Amino acid sequence: MEEHRDDIGARLGMWIFIFTEILLFGGLFLVYAVMRAGYSADFHQAAHHLNAFIGAVNTLVLLVSSATVAMSITAVQKGDSKKGVILLLVTLVCAGIFLVNKYFEWGHKIHIGLYPGSDLMLTLNHGSVMFFSLYFFMTGLHMLHLVIGAIVLTIAMVKVKSGAITPNKYVLLENGGLYWHLVDLIWIFLFPLLYLIT
Amino acid sequence: MTAENIHHPEPSYLEYRGKYKGLLGWLTTTDHKRIGLMYMYAMMVFFIVGVILGELMRLELFRPGQQFYGPQVYNGLFTLHGIIMIFTVVIPGLAAVFGNFAMPIMIGAKDVAFPRLNLFSWYLFILGAAIALSSQFMGDGPPDTGWTFYAPYSVTTHTNVIAAVLGAFVLGFSSILTGLNFIVTIHRLRAPGMTFFKMPLFPWAVYATAWIQVLATPIVGITLLMIIAERTLRIGFFDPNLGGDPVLYQHLFWIYSHPAVYIMILPAMGVVTEIIPTFSQRRVFGYKAIALSSMAIAFVGYFVWAHHMFTSGMSSTARWIFSLLTFLVAVPSAIKVFNWVTTMYKGSIDVKPPFLYSLGFIFLFMIGGLTGLSLGSLATNIHVHDTAYVVAHFHYIVFGGVGFAFFAALHYWYPKMYGRMYNFKLANIAFVFLFAGFNLLYFPQFIIGLMGMPRRYFDYLPQFTFGMQLSFYGGILLAIGLVLMLYNLFQKNGAKAPANPWGGSTLEWTIPSPPPVENFDVMPEMGPDEEPYDYK
Numbered sequence: 001m002e003e004h005r006d007d008i009g010a011r012l013g014m015w016i017f018i019f020t021e022i023l024l025f026g027g028l029f030l031v032y033a034v035m036r037a038g039y040s041a042d043f044h045q046a047a048h049h050l051n052a053f054i055g056a057v058n059t060l061v062l063l064v065s066s067a068t069v070a071m072s073i074t075a076v077q078k079g080d081s082k083k084g085v086i087l088l089l090v091t092l093v094c095a096g097i098f099l100v101n102k103y104f105e106w107g108h109k110i111h112i113g114l115y116p117g118s119d120l121m122l123t124l125n126h127g128s129v130m131f132f133s134l135y136f137f138m139t140g141l142h143m144l145h146l147v148i149g150a151i152v153l154t155i156a157m158v159k160v161k162s163g164a165i166t167p168n169k170y171v172l173l174e175n176g177g178l179y180w181h182l183v184d185l186i187w188i189f190l191f192p193l194l195y196l197i198t
Numbered sequence: 199m200t201a202e203n204i205h206h207p208e209p210s211y212l213e214y215r216g217k218y219k220g221l222l223g224w225l226t227t228t229d230h231k232r233i234g235l236m237y238m239y240a241m242m243v244f245f246i247v248g249v250i251l252g253e254l255m256r257l258e259l260f261r262p263g264q265q266f267y268g269p270q271v272y273n274g275l276f277t278l279h280g281i282i283m284i285f286t287v288v289i290p291g292l293a294a295v296f297g298n299f300a301m302p303i304m305i306g307a308k309d310v311a312f313p314r315l316n317l318f319s320w321y322l323f324i325l326g327a328a329i330a331l332s333s334q335f336m337g338d339g340p341p342d343t344g345w346t347f348y349a350p351y352s353v354t355t356h357t358n359v360i361a362a363v364l365g366a367f368v369l370g371f372s373s374i375l376t377g378l379n380f381i382v383t384i385h386r387l388r389a390p391g392m393t394f395f396k397m398p399l400f401p402w403a404v405y406a407t408a409w410i411q412v413l414a415t416p417i418v419g420i421t422l423l424m425i426i427a428e429r430t431l432r433i434g435f436f437d438p439n440l441g442g443d444p445v446l447y448q449h450l451f452w453i454y455s456h457p458a459v460y461i462m463i464l465p466a467m468g469v470v471t472e473i474i475p476t477f478s479q480r481r482v483f484g485y486k487a488i489a490l491s492s493m494a495i496a497f498v499g500y501f502v503w504a505h506h507m508f509t510s511g512m513s514s515t516a517r518w519i520f521s522l523l524t525f526l527v528a529v530p531s532a533i534k535v536f537n538w539v540t541t542m543y544k545g546s547i548d549v550k551p552p553f554l555y556s557l558g559f560i561f562l563f564m565i566g567g568l569t570g571l572s573l574g575s576l577a578t579n580i581h582v583h584d585t586a587y588v589v590a591h592f593h594y595i596v597f598g599g600v601g602f603a604f605f606a607a608l609h610y611w612y613p614k615m616y617g618r619m620y621n622f623k624l625a626n627i628a629f630v631f632l633f634a635g636f637n638l639l640y641f642p643q644f645i646i647g648l649m650g651m652p653r654r655y656f657d658y659l660p661q662f663t664f665g666m667q668l669s670f671y672g673g674i675l676l677a678i679g680l681v682l683m684l685y686n687l688f689q690k691n692g693a694k695a696p697a698n699p700w701g702g703s704t705l706e707w708t709i710p711s712p713p714p715v716e717n718f719d720v721m722p723e724m725g726p727d728e729e730p731y732d733y734k
């Protein structure tokens with residue numbers, strides 16, 4: 001069978017997949033909304049325990065990474081694969097910075113005994129338990145998506161370098177970039193919901 | 199067809215030898231027709247297991263009190279029966295089997311948009327089923343929550359819920375990828391000139407189904423992940439001891455699981471819409487109404503989920519809104535039934551087995567649908583909620599509807615799939631057993647449900663004995679019918695099937711039976727004044 005290629009179809013598929021991912025998180029946002037309505041005072045208190053500064057830094061890091069991914073696609077389209085690789089590398093470094101920040105953030109909380117199912121957690125009021133449960137579950141699931149996105153972009157980078165992704169065949173990179181924007185977008189919602197609304 | 203092709207016909211998809219031979223050739227195939235059959239074989243195995251589990255329950259319920267095994271075994275049986283039948287049989291169901299086998303041909307495509315993803319979905323399906331089944335043998339015993347995994351019990355029970363839930367999650371992922379594949383296929387690979395409103399109605403139904411798969415399944419995915427996290431990490435979203443809300447679980451679960459009913463039934467309706475006109479030798483009545491009613495069902499079906507929760511604790515405003523919306527779904531469903539009946543009117547009806555099974559579908563689906571309305575209205579719901587009445591209702595929809603439509607589809611496309619006819623007489627006899635057995639099995643459940651028999655109970659009061667025993671005998675008849683039907687289809691020694699044995703007027707009947715690997719020698723095109731059912 002001859003190889004059938006349909007970039008528009010591949011892109012359409014990716015958009016639908018992204019849609020399902022948004023719905024996946026949508027279920028969590030629904031839980032957040034219900035819990036926030038039920039325990040607004042507790043949520044208000046608990047949110048003070050998150051470090052808004054680290055959250056803001058991570059937001060900035062992800063926004064930059066989204067920009068560099070978009071730029072790398074443009075570079076590849078224009079045939080400048082070297083620039084494309086460098087920009088993808090910057091994106092991956094941003095992903096690394098995000099994860100390191102998250103490591104310190106989570107690490108600190110776990111260090112003081114604040115994690116789902118911990119003894120400390122069980123002494124807190126119900127609203128705080130829900131808040132921190134949501135915090136760990138939502139940011140954890142987001143991190144998982146970030147890692148998957150980074151793996152996809154790494155593959156794309158290798159392919160740009162090896163010449164398998166070219167100015168007229170770059171749909172894998174483009175779809176990887178779309179996925180990366182999704183990772184960014186979800187964080188854009190998580191950041192204010194968890195860190196800023198206090 | 200050119201003269202050359204007649205002398206050297208392309209090998210059929212069944213004989214085709216790619217890189218690998220035999221079983222490996224099937225397991226590595228990306229041919230949508232083979233993948234459709236692979237879904238069918240796997241589902242056939244799961245279905246038979248599910249039937250045996252169901253019959254074991256009927257056996258225990260033959261008399262009040264304990265007969266053969268204890269209540270905990272019974273709880274495990276109905277849970278596993280539900281998980282297998284819902285997640286591995288009727289949800290992938292017609293969409294995975296006939297959506298794969300027939301839909302691409304009907305729109306004039308060589309394959310689906312992402313053939314390798316299609317194979318991957320099949321493997322995910324097998325993996326998910328294997329994980330779900332492993333729950334029976336590992337951990338602290340078979341799950342006993344019912345297929346709905348209601349919290350907080352699913353969080354506190356000591357049985358092996360995690361494996362079952364994880365299996366359902368993987369099966370959901372497979373379902374999403376299949377839906378995604380079909381949407382892109384229908385958007386991108388229709389034959390030139392075939393606009394949406396020139397597409398046959400089975401692809402329309404598959405299209406609507408695919409959207410529900412894509413839009414609804416992620417919600418149950420995240421919900422099942424939350425159950426796993428509840429059990430492993432104690433996040434507590436559904437645990438009232440930690441401040442969580444068990445009713446929230448029910449909402450999230452049914453936001454998916456109600457639309458899932460339409461994932462099952464829409465392709466069933468689609469296939470019946472193909473069969474009725476073919477055997478009435480008439481053009482389908484109300485083409486656009488049927489096409490759009492599929493989309494309407496998909497859309498409205500998304501907003502009715504809380505009718506499963508009228509007794510769970512909800513404001514009365516929410517209850518009447520969900521009740522009203524539930525009634526609204528009946529409208530597009532009824533549009534389809536009226537259109538099928540009108541199509542038959544003054545038609546030259548030829549009662550071959552596919553048509554007979556389709557009639558069975560319409561009859562049983564109507565009983566299931568109308569009793570659904572009595573469940574959707576608030577006052578009667580309170581009376582029959584969680585009784586055998588509900589069991590009867592959804593078996594009329596899921597088995598009487600989806601199951602019979604599946605059998606109809608199987609008898610309809612069987613000659614295309616295998617290039618062989620089957621014994622009509624035996625198929626008709628099997629139908630009589632199936633139809634009589636089905637009604638004898640489930641109709642008494644309506645009655646004893648109205649009398650107050652709760653569902654999922656291991657034991658019962660003596661006044662229900664007669665109804666339970668009728669159900670048992672119905673189950674026996676049904677099993678005989680299944681054996682006869684499968685025996686008939688497994689023969690594969692009937693006469694060679696012609697390209698168009700039924701006088702069908704869609705594209706799959708223009709190509710040889712069984713189809714060649716690439717489906718079409720000459721890619722079909724549709725002219726500006728050609729209509730959807732013009733291929734004869």
Ligand SMILES: [Cu+2]
Nearest residue numbers: 456503505506
């Ligand atoms: Cu429902």
